[in-house]
Amino acid sequence: MDIRGNAARVRAIGITQRATPLAAAWTGDLRVRFTDFQVNEITPDGKVVHLRSIGLGGQEEKQASSSEDVKPAHPQDDKNQNGGGPVNEEPQATPAEKDQGQESAQGPQGEGGLEVSPEDIASLTALGGSQFAHDIVEMYKTSGDPEALKKKAVAASSDDRQKRGQLHHEVRRIFNSKIETSTDDSGAVVATLAARRGGRQRGGRGGGGGRNRQREEKPAGDYVHFTLYKDNRDTLDAVNQVARMLRVKPQSIGYSGTKDRRASTVQRCSVRYIRPRNLAGINGKLRGVVTGDYEYAQEPIRLGQLQGNEFVITLKNCKLLGEANSKPLEERVEILRQNAQSAMDHLSDHGWINYFGHQRFGTHEIGTHEVGKLILGEKYEDAVKAILHYDPKIAEKGEKGDLPQELSFRDEILRHQACMLFVTDKDHARAEEIIPRRFGAESSILRHLNRAGAQSRKDFVGALIHITRGLRSMYLHAYQSYVWNNVASRRWGLHGEKVIKGDLILVEASDTTNAEPEQDQDGDEVINPNDEEGYAKVHARALTEEEASSGQYSIRDIVLPTPGYEVIYPDNDIGAFYAEFMARPENGGLDPDKMRRIRREFSLPGRYRRLMNRFLGTPSVEVKTYVDDTEQMHPTDLDLIRAAGSGKGKRARESSGAACDEPAGKKFKGDGDENGSVVEKDEAEAAPSKEPEEKKTVGETEKKIAAVVRFQLGSSAYATVTLRELMGDPPESNTSEQT
Structure with a gap:
């Protein structure tokens, strides 16, 4: 996918300006393989999280796993599963079953x-x-x-x-x-x-599981912190898998933020009343997910407890736009290297516009901000129908049973089919039955509207409120983000880096109890102005003419509010633009000064967001040539563990920033063992045949150009927005509005 192939969509969410000059724009394909997009969490103390070992990391003999191990270590966590209501507890195993371990369950x-x-x-x-x-x-x-x-x-x-x-x-x-x-x-x-290894039978007798459990050290805390590595899975899916295997509620697993789906990501998580061996024991049963690096702690990991993320992104099939792309390969590589490095230096020195990225607005035909606009406009029936929007052609595939083997594609078809069955009144019960549970909003709506038959199918407000708070807030926050992006573009288009009268700055931290960035439920850093949920009030004020021209403040000090009842707006033409923009019929006909609703769930206090963003550390960009699009240009953490010792916890580099010992372009593959799982790869990464490949001479015309970009962003920044600044806009989006 060309990162700039959706230029029209990017403009549609208000991203029209750039702050970084480029001698020539260039393009590249993003996520040719999901391992081309790697994300490693950065802890509050500035350390980059890496997966260091899988499972118990060599302690298998001491703490053998069994089917009994996946039961919660505390009875409270066995009462509810998957966030639902009470369920029957698992029956206690008989002594004979315990002696047989897993074999009794076969x-x-x-x-x-x-x-x-x-x-x-x-x-x-x-x-x-x-x-x-x-x-x-x-x-x-x-x-x-x-x-x-x-x-x-x-x-x-x-x-x-x-x-x-x-x-x-x-x-x-x-x-x-x-x-x-x-x-x-x-x-x-x-x-x-597969033959059993070394007499290590699972269960109480074969490997000393029962006796060894008695020797386990006393926990140093109620929580186990662990590293979660996932491939091509979103965070909620990964957490639900882990929770289901541990037989705990998904809400009992803590994490500081969600990570991209089409990526290889690493983050720290926590779970209460579960021992490390329990987590190690489920590794082989997880799809696209691995756990490791266990550590006891007194406190859980909570949303927002991160400094940001480190991205290592490989852009393949890179091309210069214009006549430069017809030059010889070596010249194109050098031009691209100089161009990319110059842009990266400018980003480091000056920053870039802190847009909300397109991920904020969903992947369906009707964006999440469109749903939020309808909710704020109290058009609840239209909002429900927008959430249940479907493509008739895709739904028809489901009706014909034309379902692909790939789970995510299959789920997408079933979603369209279920929405079609319900909206057209064809089969309400079947719609509720087949809707994949990972589509939380749609599932919640169908369950609620089916609850009391035809009588409940007009309770659209109830259906929206029945959606979990996080998902419901996503729609409202997306509309706020849509307004913010358009206002930021207007502000930069009219005034650029110049600080003007009426621009907003945050009050000094000494003037309020807390002026530090917080995170909203979508994981975006904002400055919270209200005192709900324990947050202290944060204030902003407008600059006077004298302050704006004094040079005391720079563009990096300026904040813009998302619409709400607890914020103030710039005291200049940008403040007036909020009212003019939101009042347009296509934007909901809303008033930025009237964001309270009769229903508190749909009221928005608003928050402040900095106009400009910057890197956390020193970024880098490397331009190289390659041949095959399936080549892994930069190894993942799992690749390094497998290369260093088949999942035994050794690493091939001294630190997270050191170069990998594996040669560039290696197609990293590995086999799982009893401590790890075989993480699913793209179809192009299917297990290799042992037949030797035919060697061939690679000519210049067969070589392609890739750029491997590494940078660290705060939790408020979007990598795709940063890449757009680095690469430039495609020709069709170079409008008069752009600098």
Whole structure:
């Protein structure tokens, strides 16, 4: 995806100005692989969080895991699951079952109680044939029988290396690496049960699990802090997976902020009344998620407890715009290097406009700010319909059963299908049944509107209030962000870096009890003006003519408010623009001075946000050539652990900023073990065939250019906004408004 390919959409959310001069704009593809976008959290004390070890990091013999380990260490956390109401507690295991450990839970479904879903069987059939799917499932069901070790399942022979690689990957995923695969001379994939290692049977007797648990040190706190690494998963999905495996409520897992989905990200989390071995024991059952680096603590990790994030972003297929792109490769590389470095230096010295990025406004056809506008305009039925908006063509695929194997794509189709079934009154009950639970707002609305049948289907206000507070606030905050972006563009377009009369600055910290940045529920840094939820009031004031011209203040001191009843607006033409812009019919016909609503849930106090942003540390940009778009130009933390010792916790670099020992361009791959999981990769990263690749000479025309950019941002900044400043605008967005 070209980061600037959505130029029209960027302009539609108010981003029209740039503060960074460029000799020539350039373009590049963002997230060709999700591992091209890496995010590592920065703790409040300024340390970059890295995954140092997976699972117990070499302590497996001392603290063996079992099915019993995933039960909460405190009975209070076993009363509710997944944020729902009361549920029946798990029945206590009999003494015989405890002695048998996990083996007692196998039954006909295979080791660990894993059930092979119809979707997984369909995947195995499509890749290896129906006989292979039947044989491998039967082999797994009888895995407790010693004779099963002699069995094997053989897939149909195939010359398609990518298909074979995908089959290797699917077998590892479906059976949690309990079944091994290899490719024979005929090109057929052969599957056999993995042999148990060193007599370490799971459960109380095989590896000393019960006895070793008695020797475990007394916890140093009620909470365990751990590092969460995730690939191609959003934070809520990862947290829900961990919570489900631990059998605790998702709300009991603390984290300081959400991270990108299409990325490889690392962050610290916390959970109460759970021991490290419990977390280590679930690693092999998680999809796209790994935990490690456990540590006891007295306090949980809370939202906002971070300084920011470090980004390492690889932009591939980089091209200069204009005639420069026709120059020889070496010249293009040098021009791009000089151009990018010059822009990066300017960003470091001067900063850039602190826009809210497009992630703030959602990924559906109707943006989250559009929903927020309808709620603030008290058009509740229209707001509900906007949330349930669907594409008829996509919904039709769901009706025909045309569902892809990739879970996220399948969920997206099911969402459109469910919304269609409900909005058209075709089948309300089925709509509620098939809506994927990760679509929290849609799920909440359908459940509420179906609660009392036809009588409740007009309770649109209740449906909106039934959405969780965080999701509901997202719509309102998105509208505020939309207004802020447009005002910031107007402010920069008219006055640039010049400080003018009426600009707002924060009062000195000594004049108020707290003038420090806080975070809203979306993880964005703001200055909170009200005293709700324990926040102290923060004040702003307008500059006089004398103060504005004195040179005492710079553009970096200026703040702009998001609309609300507790903020003041600039005392100049920018303040007047708030009223004029929000009053437009297409923007809701709203009044910035009237942001209270009868329903407190829909009232907005407003907050202040700095007009300009800056890097936390020294950024860097490296321009290099490559050949294959699937090449990993910069290793992830998981790549480094696997390269250094198959998940045993050794690292290939001394610190987070040091260079990796692995050569650039290596396609990092690794196999999971009992302490880690095989993290899902893109289809292009399917398990490699052992057949040697044909060598070929790479000519200049086959080489491409990549830029690897590293920078640290505060929690209020958006990486895509920063990249836009670094790269420039595409020709079609160079309007007269831009500097």
